[in-house]
Amino acid sequence: MIDFHMLAVQPVLGLTPYQPGKPIEELARELGLEPAKIVKLASNENPLGPPPKALEAIRRALPETARYPDGSGFSLKHKLARKLGVQPQQITLGNGSNDVLDLIARVFLGPGRGAVFSEHAFAVYPIATQAVGAGARVAPAHDGSRGPRYGHDLGAMLDQVSGDTTVAFIANPNNPTGTYVTRKQLEDFLTALPERVIAVVDEAYSEYVERDDYPDALAWLDRFPNLIVTRTFSKAYGLAGLRVGYAVSHPQVAELLNRVRQPFNVNHLALAAAEAALDDEAHLRKTCRTNREGLMQLEAAFQRLGLDYIPSIGNFITVDVGREAVPVFDALLRQGVIVRPVANYGLPNHLRVSVGTAAENDAFITALERVLG
Numbered sequence: 194m195i196d197f198h199m200l201a202v203q204p205v206l207g208l209t210p211y212q213p214g215k216p217i218e219e220l221a222r223e224l225g226l227e228p229a230k231i232v233k234l235a236s237n238e239n240p241l242g243p244p245p246k247a248l249e250a251i252r253r254a255l256p257e258t259a260r261y262p263d264g265s266g267f268s269l270k271h272k273l274a275r276k277l278g279v280q281p282q283q284i285t286l287g288n289g290s291n292d293v294l295d296l297i298a299r300v301f302l303g304p305g306r307g308a309v310f311s312e313h314a315f316a317v318y319p320i321a322t323q324a325v326g327a328g329a330r331v332a333p334a335h336d337g338s339r340g341p342r343y344g345h346d347l348g349a350m351l352d353q354v355s356g357d358t359t360v361a362f363i364a365n366p367n368n369p370t371g372t373y374v375t376r377k378q379l380e381d382f383l384t385a386l387p388e389r390v391i392a393v394v395d396e397a398y399s400e401y402v403e404r405d406d407y408p409d410a411l412a413w414l415d416r417f418p419n420l421i422v423t424r425t426f427s428k429a430y431g432l433a434g435l436r437v438g439y440a441v442s443h444p445q446v447a448e449l450l451n452r453v454r455q456p457f458n459v460n461h462l463a464l465a466a467a468e469a470a471l472d473d474e475a476h477l478r479k480t481c482r483t484n485r486e487g488l489m490q491l492e493a494a495f496q497r498l499g500l501d502y503i504p505s506i507g508n509f510i511t512v513d514v515g516r517e518a519v520p521v522f523d524a525l526l527r528q529g530v531i532v533r534p535v536a537n538y539g540l541p542n543h544l545r546v547s548v549g550t551a552a553e554n555d556a557f558i559t560a561l562e563r564v565l566g
């Protein structure tokens with residue numbers, strides 16, 4: 194028989210697939226438990242569920258499902274543009290912001306080109322980079338002396354920019370570390386970055402952030418035309434299962450991304466739900482409050498248990514369990530709690546825990562205490 198590896202293009206042979214959080218149904222099957230008994234804090238999803246207004250919009254949109262969606266996303270783009278204070282031509286919609294990151298890689302990366310990102314940065318950057326045959330340069334993260342430990346060191350990232358660099362990926366805040374770069378740090382970085390390098394500022398968690406020194410990168414799009422800001426409806430907006438995200442950029446960049454975009458990359462229900470989600474401010478406020486309280490609850494528990502954690506401004510927190518984390522992860526699974534090991538991010542003793550409802554956080558803390566003995 195043919196070895197199909199011989200047929201695959203070279204970049205694909207070196208790829209390792211993204212490891213998603215373990216689905217509830219899968220663990221329920223393995224443990225012979227009711228899915229409702231399982232606590233999943235593994236994929237930074239909204240523990241309150243989708244916005245009620247989005248659910249209503251989905252119900253209204255269902256009868257039109259036999260038709261192709263609006264491939265231009267006209268209505269959602271216009272609504273987003275108004276909300277964000279940009280032009281609709283600056284927006285690119287994606288099947289999740291992951292899709293947008295892939296579009297960016299296809300347009301601006303490729304063989305002979307390179308991307309720069311930080312150690313411990315979101316796992317999709319190396320995958321998107323390698324998938325198109327581009328090289329990756331990884332900057333060491335802060336060691337704790339000049340910035341938050343494990344956080345992006347933008348100075349070190351600048352040092353990695355070389356003649357073939359065409360894209361720099363910055364997650365703000367970063368997943369899985371929950372760390373962020375400040376307005377001043379990002380502004381200095383963008384000022385120093387050559388204009389020929391596309392700066393992708395991934396703001397998947399921006400709606401959760403409550404820090405005065407967190408930058409509003411969108412406000413810099415005119416000043417730095419090489420800037421792309423990406424956001425998503427998967428996290429605070431509670432629509433991870435529908436897959437909608439977007440980029441905001443210079444219109445010419447958006448036009449280029451549009452050339453490689455699948456014509457109907459965002460589905461009909463997702464378009465309707467995302468638009469309605471933008472109107473559900475009550476749900477967003479409640480989401481952020483639940484998250485703020487949940488973070489405090491988890492931090493207090495880690496302090497009580499004497500566990501180090503990485504201070505987070507996202508909807509997750511990464512904790513050092515003081516030993517190899519995979520066995521702890523496995524033991525938590527047997528307690529019906531799904532979290533995320535992050536050894537693949539260079540953090541072998543850490544677990545990433547999404548912030549759940551107070552009851553879910555409690556269940557996790559109780560299980561963790563039991564497991565750690």
Ligand SMILES: *Cc1c(COP(=O)(O)O)cnc(C)c1O
Nearest residue numbers: 289290291315368397425427438
């Ligand atoms: C979750 C996440 C995304 C994207 O999620 P989508 O569901 O594809 O929109 C992007 N960046 C970071 C840092 C994330 O954690």
